[in-house]
Amino acid sequence: MIDANELLEGLAKTCARAGMEPPRTPQRLTGGATMESWHFRSGDSAFVLRRAPSLEFMEGRPYGHDVEAAVIRAAHAAGVTAPEVVAELVPDDGIGSGFVMRALSGTPNPKEILAMEDADALLREAARDLARIHSVPREAVPEAVPVMDYRQAIADLRAQFEEAGGDRPIIALGLKWMEDNCPDPCEPVLNHGDYRMGNLLAEPGKLTGVLDWELAHFGDRHEDLAFGCMAVWRFARYDRPALGLGSLEDYFAAYEAEAGVSVDRDRFRYWLVHRTVWWALGCLKCAKVWRDGSDRMLERVVISRRTSEQELDLLMLLEEDAPEEEREASCYLEETQDNPGEAMNGELAQAVLEWLETIKPLMKGHDRFQHAVARNALKMIRRDEVYWTNPLDWEKSKAILAGEITLNVPLELMELRQNAIEKCAADSPKYPALTLAKKRWILQEDE
Known part of the structure; x- marks a missing residue:
């Protein structure tokens, strides 16, 4: 460092x-x-x-x-x-x-931006900027900027999945769905590749910057449109499916007015699924770069555990295609019992957590951020003993990719829901989609 x-x-x-x-x-x-x-x-x-x-x-x-x-x-x-x-x-x-x-003015903090007044104006400016990005001609950028081949992109993700163990059934389900539903190629436009809250700067009613262009490429405009609408980038604003700022209808209308083209809802949904799988595998890859030493920052191993957030979101997207009787089935959430004997791993983690809290006032700048990340890592260890689940299943993942197991199989959706909820509860209990998933999927005591 x-x-x-x-x-x-x-x-x-x-x-x-x-x-x-x-x-x-x-x-x-x-x-x-x-x-x-x-x-x-x-x-x-x-x-x-x-x-x-x-x-x-x-x-x-x-x-x-x-x-x-x-x-x-x-x-x-x-x-x-x-x-x-x-x-x-x-x-x-x-x-x-x-x-x-x-340096540009404005804040990149998504929670601050999403709390600003006149979110509709910000949404229109975001749609405008995205349309202008898509208008940049091929000759205006270096030849090294790649053109996405949709099928090759899926194959690359599948290879990345297998390299990471190939043992997570929900990701396998997403990959198989993408292979079965990949759209035909369209005229490629310049994509930002990471257009979302967290990479936008804003002041009240005004977009002031678009950051982090390392994933720019030429491809389907719907990929950029969908990425920022993923649940993870909306930061609990489920009432605002477009970037966490407003409705999809208003977002699409503003984009269409600037770009002069129509938004295809089916292509939009495909890319919503595709980029959710992409980010799930991106999270997994963070553990790889930490292990191989190319980046030993603490954030890497913690981000790798955010894979479960994307699995939860992915299952909520894909279950739309499951039979109605499977969607209506409920699952349960169970916690492990306390152990009266020697200190368990979670208790050891809790002891270190309490010590870290005593040195928090000594931290400043990036060290204070790292302190918070370290606490999150220890909390994950502690929660693993409360919500213990093993979402890894190589045999089932292989069968899903081969088309032998689908959401039409009785109780399959319920089992995947159970694993997704328990894993996300251990990794990211404050993830907004987890609350929504529990309301949808878990059998309530009064039912």
């Missing part, structure tokens, strides 16, 4: 090359599932450095930060509220791979 002094030394070279004054007051920003972000000042202006945690972390990616910076510049030129890229890192800077952007 790089420290502030190392960063300043390398940034000074970057700033000098761009004709900027020496950098000062670098501060690591919290969040960021993949890349690091550092805020600093040069002269009277504020800037943000976006960099990879290691050079090894960039291996296997379709393109590097130089291409990402070029895409951002093209989007900025097309009228998107993208940041202005002012400099790119080079090897001699000694601080890895990345680039510098002029």
